[in-house]
Amino acid sequence: MDSRHTTCPSLQGRHILLGITGSIAAYKAAVLCRLLKTAGAEVRVVMTPLAKQFITPLTMATLAKNPILVEFFDPENGAWNSHVSLGEWADCYLIAPATANTLAKMATGVADNLLLTTYLSARCPVVVAPAMDLDMFAHPATQANLATLRSRGVRVVEPEAGELASGLTGKGRLAEPEHIVEAVTRLLVPTAKSLEGRHFLVTAGATIEAIDPVRFISNHSSGKMGYAIAGELAARGARVTLVSGRTALACPEGVERVDVLSAEEMYRAATEAFAACDGAVMCAAVADYTPEQVSATKLRKGDGELVIRLRRTHDIAAELGARKEGRLLVGFALETDDEEAHAEQKLARKHFDFIVLNSLRDAGAGFRGDTNKVTFIDRTGREPLPLLTKREVAGRIVDRIEKLLK
Numbered sequence: 001m002d003s004r005h006t007t008c009p010s011l012q013g014r015h016i017l018l019g020i021t022g023s024i025a026a027y028k029a030a031v032l033c034r035l036l037k038t039a040g041a042e043v044r045v046v047m048t049p050l051a052k053q054f055i056t057p058l059t060m061a062t063l064a065k066n067p068i069l070v071e072f073f074d075p076e077n078g079a080w081n082s083h084v085s086l087g088e089w090a091d092c093y094l095i096a097p098a099t100a101n102t103l104a105k106m107a108t109g110v111a112d113n114l115l116l117t118t119y120l121s122a123r124c125p126v127v128v129a130p131a132m133d134l135d136m137f138a139h140p141a142t143q144a145n146l147a148t149l150r151s152r153g154v155r156v157v158e159p160e161a162g163e164l165a166s167g168l169t170g171k172g173r174l175a176e177p178e179h180i181v182e183a184v185t186r187l188l189v190p191t192a193k194s195l196e197g198r199h200f201l202v203t204a205g206a207t208i209e210a211i212d213p214v215r216f217i218s219n220h221s222s223g224k225m226g227y228a229i230a231g232e233l234a235a236r237g238a239r240v241t242l243v244s245g246r247t248a249l250a251c252p253e254g255v256e257r258v259d260v261l262s263a264e265e266m267y268r269a270a271t272e273a274f275a276a277c278d279g280a281v282m283c284a285a286v287a288d289y290t291p292e293q294v295s296a297t298k299l300r301k302g303d304g305e306l307v308i309r310l311r312r313t314h315d316i317a318a319e320l321g322a323r324k325e326g327r328l329l330v331g332f333a334l335e336t337d338d339e340e341a342h343a344e345q346k347l348a349r350k351h352f353d354f355i356v357l358n359s360l361r362d363a364g365a366g367f368r369g370d371t372n373k374v375t376f377i378d379r380t381g382r383e384p385l386p387l388l389t390k391r392e393v394a395g396r397i398v399d400r401i402e403k404l405l406k
């Protein structure tokens with residue numbers, strides 16, 4: 001397998017200063033540190049005093065193979081821990097997890113611990129990966145602090161949505177260590193920008209068709225496959241417009257996301273974007289039918305049956321296919337039976353250049369998971385791929401797109 005684009009480029013010899021703050025997610029810093037080391041980076045770790053309550057300096061020192069820095073000086077011998085030289089040493093200062101408190105202090109220039117003085121004197125790129133409760137993350141104060149930091153060039157690895165330590169569910173969970181390492185790698189290791197100057201539309205996620213203000217019709221799509229493709233296209237230098245139905249995923253770095261709910265909204269956003277694009281990857285799970293009428297008020301239950309009349313939605317892919325005019329169009333087919341035949345019909349009917357078939361009958365393929373087993377089908381034949389991560393599949397799809405563009 002050609003791994004140029006699908007695995008993280010090495011961080012060989014890069015100096016990463018890892019800052020850990022007092023969040024319950026600090027335990028993930030251990031995995032993060034290991035991944036950085038595996039990628040070849042040299043890692044030094046600075047912790048806030050509170051972070052020591054969440055993960056021990058011994059654990060981190062063992063993994064980093066370097067002593068941990070917490071205090072301004074060593075109380076035993078008075079040796080000074082120079083924040084200036086730490087900042088000079090680092091190629092990247094990665095603060096993960098970053099609490100609301102530390103982000104607020106960074107935004108206002110408070111310097112009451114070594115992690116923060118190092119931030120103020122660091123000249124290298126700074127990356128923060130916030131982790132906190134959903135309400136703390138959504139609070140206007142936190143959002144304003146993040147906006148301030150972004151405006152000063154700090155990269156933010158968006159937290160992910162999911163179950164939080166508080167027991168609540170929402171956006172605030174530290175991004176997966178793999179995603180954080182990827183963001184650092186993208187920052188430090190320039191990849192070949194093979195798609196520079198190209199513009200792609202990607203549709204992803206599930207659409208939502210309202211029945212009334214409370215209920216809707218949707219499907220199990222997680223959006224993971226489409227987001228991985230959008231991220232891969234952007235990583236190779238393309239401009240990417242991601243028209244996204246509902247997902248819990250963070251927008252991949254460098255991607256412009258347009259959020260939509262219904263198939264009708266997705267149709268409008270996709271057709272508008274397509275005109276300016278070199279191609280599109282249609283990955284969204286679009287509802288084929290939508291309620292003919294949406295009740296303005298909550299439907300009340302009665303004794304008898306309820307009949308909801310549905311009407312067809314636009315087949316977005318087919319409509320783009322009909323007006324592609326030299327643009328590249330890639331489609332997906334998720335099938336449960338007679339897979340190849342159905343995919344081939346869609347390939348022809350929607351004027352796809354190639355279609356990515358996955359079957360719900362294959363273990364490891366389909367919704368929600370991080371793996372997929374796909375077959376590429378075009379007018380010349382079929383290419384089955386082994387079980388791969390969705391990221392790897394995205395790499396293969398974009399490799400194919402690149403070949404077709406040449």
Ligand code: C5P
Nearest residue numbers: 282283284286314315316317331332333
């Ligand atoms: O016909 P089917 O829904 O199986 O086709 C799947 C392909 O068509 C996918 O690429 C999907 O994103 C796209 N599609 C679409 N609009 C629809 C239905 C499917 O863009 N209304």
